[in-house]
């Protein structure tokens with residue numbers, strides 16, 4: 001099966017010398033792919049390059065067989081993403097925010113807005129102004145907007161930030177349901193390993209702007225815990241040897 005996202009040797013160096021280097025991985029239909037790493041390890045930079053919010057110095061991104069640098073619109077047409085902001089218009093209701101977002105997709109069935117509101121459990125609050133929403137509700141509204149067009153790949157930067165435990169569980173269930181039932185693929189970042197373990201089918205471990213290990217969840221968990229595998233990989237990357245974590 002052709003991957004829907006292919007990232008090859010992607011590198012970016014900011015003026016301060018930080019950034020990411022040589023990032024390569026693939027996401028296939030139905031995958032929930034997690035980028036895991038501590039703050040500053042480069043997760044957001046990778047997601048921004050893939051979604052066209054910042055330019056790579058080198059490397060390539062291919063989405064649904066289209067090179068994202070050369071054919072940005074067809075490449076992104078089946079992608080929904082929330083990277084950097086989950087902003088809504090505060091003076092408009094949740095429903096009206098989605099109605100505005102839906103104008104980008106004239107073909108959408110009328111029932112679609114109510115459907116995505118239901119998915120993110122915002123139906124009871126849909127007529128309230130988004131300005132009164134909690135951070136978690138705003139995140140769910142942004143997710144509803146990203147799902148409007150039935151994307152085949154959804155890119156989410158730290159999706160559970162600001163969610164309470166119930167919200168985090170609901171988000172996880174939604175991701176698992178959409179990937180299992182519709183084959184929707186997800187690319188998400190997180191610095192919480194337990195959360196990644198529950199939802200991801202594949203994980204890329206990041207450290208200091210690079211991938212230190214990448215693979216299927218079973219392979220990475222192995223006989224150890226995911227946490228021990230990550231710590232062991234960090235030690236190897238630092239040249240300290242992988243044993244005795």
Ligand SMILES: Nc1ncnc2c1ncn2[C@@H]1O[C@H](COP(=O)(O)OP(=O)(O)OP(=O)(O)O)[C@@H](O)[C@H]1O
Pocket residue numbers: 014015016018019037038039040041042043044045046191
């Ligand atoms: N616009 C920028 N200009 C300069 N340096 C940047 C910029 N954006 C990110 N960086 C640096 O690049 C590195 C990777 O940052 P990035 O935000 O991609 O990491 P992250 O893993 O997403 O971290 P976080 O979870 O804190 O967002 C960090 O050292 C960060 O300070």
